[in-house]
Amino acid sequence: MRRLFQLSNIQTFFFSLKNKHQQKKEIQKSPEESKKLFQQAQQLHKENQFEEAIFYYSKSIKLDEKNITPYFYMGHAYQKLYNHKQAIDCFQKYLENKPKETATYKYIGQSFLNMSNFENAIKCFHLALKSSPDDPLLYYNLAIAYEGQGEQKENKEDINKAIMLYHKSIMLDKNLKESFNNVGSIYLQKKDYSQAIQNFEKAIQIDKSFSDAYFNLSQAYVNQEKYQEALIPLEKAKDLDPENGQIYYNLAFLCYKLDNQQKAKEYLEISKQMLGQENEI
Known part of the structure; x- marks a missing residue:
């Protein structure tokens, strides 16, 4: 049932920007300075200063274009900033020089997934499984x-495949x-x-603090x-996630159904404040 995509089928799509470096102006190279900038970028990365880290990763690459490792980390920094198009571009440039590092497709797949580009996410995850079949x-x-x-295509076969993969x-x-939750x-x-x-x-059972x-x-109840029966787990969800307005709305609904009108009004008012909208039971 599972469709596998050969590496050769996807390389053209991934590596269409392969010759961009030919258009760059000549810059005086300094591998030692490049290494220092890369180390500075990694320190900023650890401190969650992702924009600054990207700046120094870029400078590091300009001073030593043979060192493509910064592209890998720069991709992760872009992912942290939810800039998934740039993240994919960085991971692709890394793979141009290290095509055997197929585990990198896992990260490309994550960005496609976050962009709701499920088709390309599936291709990438299958490629990543070649190097990590037990992940x-x-x-x-x-x-x-x-x-x-x-869900996008209303395809039951894909949904059943998802269950199998979970x-x-x-x-x-x-x-x-x-x-289990999904x-x-x-x-x-x-x-x-x-x-x-x-x-x-x-x-x-695995995690008693799992509010979702x-x-x-x-x-389900x-x-x-x-x-x-529905009230007990929902009250537990409220205790674990007290800032979730949807939980209070659902509690209002349950209290209404259980003829506790006063509590229903209280929860409904809280949900309105949190969700910023007028809701009715």
Whole structure:
């Protein structure tokens, strides 16, 4: 079922900027100074000063264009700034000189994923799996990409493939709570509430402070009109994530359904303040 993409099929797309360096003006090279600038950039990177780090990575490259390692770290800095197009460009330039470093496709895939470009994210994660076939997070990210693509195209096959990949990630890391939560969410959409609840509860067993799983567990009960059962996990979600306006809105709804009108009004008012919008039950 899984489609694999050969490296040769994707190189042309990734490396269309290969000859850009030919247009650059001649700059006096200084490998030693380049090394110092690179070290300065890495220190700034560690301090989360990503824009400044990028500036020094760029200067380092200009002084020694044979040293392409700064491109790799510069890609990560751009990702931290949510500039995923620039991040992809940097990772691609790194791969031009180190084509065997296929693990780098993992990071390119993450940027495509954050851009909701699920098709290219899937291609990249498959390429990364060639060098890291036992990485649970790769299967997790690949599952997210297939799930996103399935929702975009309303393709049930992609959704089922996502479930399979989430399970694969769990086989490799039994404590991957996010995979249990995401599988539960898929079953919730499928209205298979038994499977949904089972997966949310497994996520909570792994991490009792996982507010998303409590929220989703509550929703599974709400969808079955089991309002009293829904209240307990939702109150737990509130305790863990007290700044989440959606939780207060859902609590207002549950209190309304359970004939606690005063509490429903209180929660509804809090949700309005947090969400910045008028909502009705």
